Amino acid sequence: MNAPAPQHSNTSAPAGEAFVWFTGVGLLFGLGMVVLLVGVILTQGLAVFGSPEVVRVELKDGRVLLGPLAQNRLKPGTPPAEGKMERQYQVGLREVNGQSYQWVDESIIKSESTPPSVMALERMENGAAFVLPQELKMSNGQKIAATDPAFTQTLQREVTAAEALREKISSIERGKIGSVNSDMQSAKIALRKAEDRKGDVAAAKAELEALEKSYQALAAEARQLRATDAGGVLSAKDGAGRAIEIPVSSVVRFWQPNAMSWWDKFTLALSRGWDFVSTDPREANTEGGLLPALFGTFVMTVFMSALVTPFGVIAAIYLREYAKQGTVLRLVRISVNNLAGVPSIVFGVFGLGFFVYVVGGSIDQLFFADQLRYNNNTPVFGTGGLLWASLTLALMTLPVVIVATEEALVAVPRGAREASLACGASKWQTIRNVVLPASAPGILTGVILAMARGAGEVAPLMIVGVVKLAPTLPLDGSFPFLHADRKFMHLGFHIYDLGFQSPDSDAAKPMVFASTLLLLALVVFLNLGAITIRNRLRERYKTSTF
């Protein structure tokens, strides 16, 4: 180490040193992009669950705004040197203000204050609200003033009671009535069929009537429950002092952002984050949770992986182990590789044209002919659904799995195959016992890549089964549990829909980032799962001294 440097190294730098820097910069650039991407999605996405300080802004023209600051930017069209700024406040109360967000010129702001009593509300309808609470009219007719120390506790109790009632009603309407509805649908088909074929019309009619009766009973029960809504009302004032009446039954949760410690804000964010992944969306998807989209994406990705893995592995085994290596095989391989470069929308169109119309249509003709005939030609499998979406994406990701599997098969050391063959094993026995276990980690790498691509795909899904709002999940408690024919929601499409199809784009923007964050988290979660399995396999089948 301490020996004097050789003479020649003083005169010229070793060749290639500059190139090392060059490649290092390339890596740095790539890493920087990743960090930037994750950083932007993370900060913007997590901001949705934050509870920023609510400001009361008095303007010189007499208007008063109440809401958190959303954006602060240079006024468009003015030279930067003048420094004219404008601010965007989330004013909420869409039913009063018309819009959830308002821009104001910084120069017309007269004064700002942060009233400690201000209350932020998340509501079932019309978005958020920022108000100064006055008094709570309770269900039993009592009134409690906002200055009373028991005010927030009482309000919380009322909100919790209203939520329990909502859940009860929803379980009747969506659960029981939903299942009666689907039974009625079948009964109607049975009745039309009986009429058409001179069957037992009376029995079919009786069944339909019985169902109709139970439907009426359930509907009445739901109506009755609705009527028990205690009718608690929160009286409040908006920034300008206008009286606002907010029914307690429409409040999802409330908090007092200007009087909260950071710990309170943290637990509130956690609770909102949990609701985000565990509840259904509201208000054209711009509010509420993402459970159906999250679940749909997950089920579709797992389904797709389960379809693509066996197909890809079998094809790769044939290509690599059995087929005669030659010109024809080289052409096949080039075609497979090129398949990976086909735009995904092409696969979507193919999926629609072949899977949905041809395969699904044939399935309907063969197995659901009655349904078609007596239910206004409503298709079952002849329309987009989970199965066709998964199959389309499986086809799209097939080349990835084939290429990865082929590479994994080639990498199995010759010694391992020869050891098996020398023991008198047939080719298939050797592949099954030695080659496949040894190449399993490499195959899983392919599956991981396929999953990552499939989970994030949007364009082909839009035409083979993904919808803006699906009434039911593709997996539930009713037979046959996995409903491969159902349409489903998908996070990628959800993001597109929020970003481009929302009536109130300002209100939808935070949700776009939050949904993106969730999609990112889901892909990372799925990949981590597959990587864990791969590492276990690697440990188990690690080769010795080959």
Next chain:
Amino acid sequence: MTVTPSRIQVKSSTPSDGRTDYIHIKDYGFWYGEKKALDAITLTIPERQVTAFIGPSGCGKSTLLRNLNRMNDLVDHVRHEGDITVDGRSIYDPTVEVISLRRRIGMVFQKSNPFPKSIYENVVYSLRIAGVSDRSVLDEVCESSLRRAALWTEVKDRLQDSALGLSGGQMQRLCIARAIANRPEILLMDEPCSALDPIATGKIEELIHELKTQFTIVIVTHSMQQAARVSDRTAFFYLGKLIETDLTEKIFMNPAQAQTEAYISGRFG
């Protein structure tokens, strides 16, 4: 390697007569694509003796060994001429299945290649793929094979452990146990000690002595001392041709061909 004939310990015992020749190689030629690897080899290998193939790298000795159980079928673009018979039947006979041929001819490779399975499953692999699932049979074969491979006492308490946890010498003996578990007639060994230290090599050589009472053994080796120590007959190959074959003693003490003498005395190779 500079080895003079005088420094080699030649086995003093001459192979007993009366044993039949088991493998006949007749006018055998073999090509890798356009390259001729073996040229008109005619050689007989006697039953239950150790025959060593020696010669410089690329002389075709491994190729010939790997053709005895048709392992070279796996290589693309190969062809052969002439014939090899084992126990009177051609290995290229269309009615001979390669799988059953390989069951009769066990093979041990240069690099030990145990499967990433337990020691037990490695030994009984050939029985498993033959469809044997009777636990008592498998247990018995496992023990007897490991005993004959002189590995039993070292591994009997950890048969279910991964074979990859064994030492290099143990792995190679495990591969021998795996090769003989099927009770083959012939055992082919392709430089079985080239990756082992002298102590492990000594154990394997002892084992070869034991095994030749039951198996016909063909061993390819780069070490002339090893050939002298373990083999009864030696065949010297050079550039794809069989130069000379005879009793090991004769080859090392008094070779008939000048090339053989030059090689074993270390003047080339």
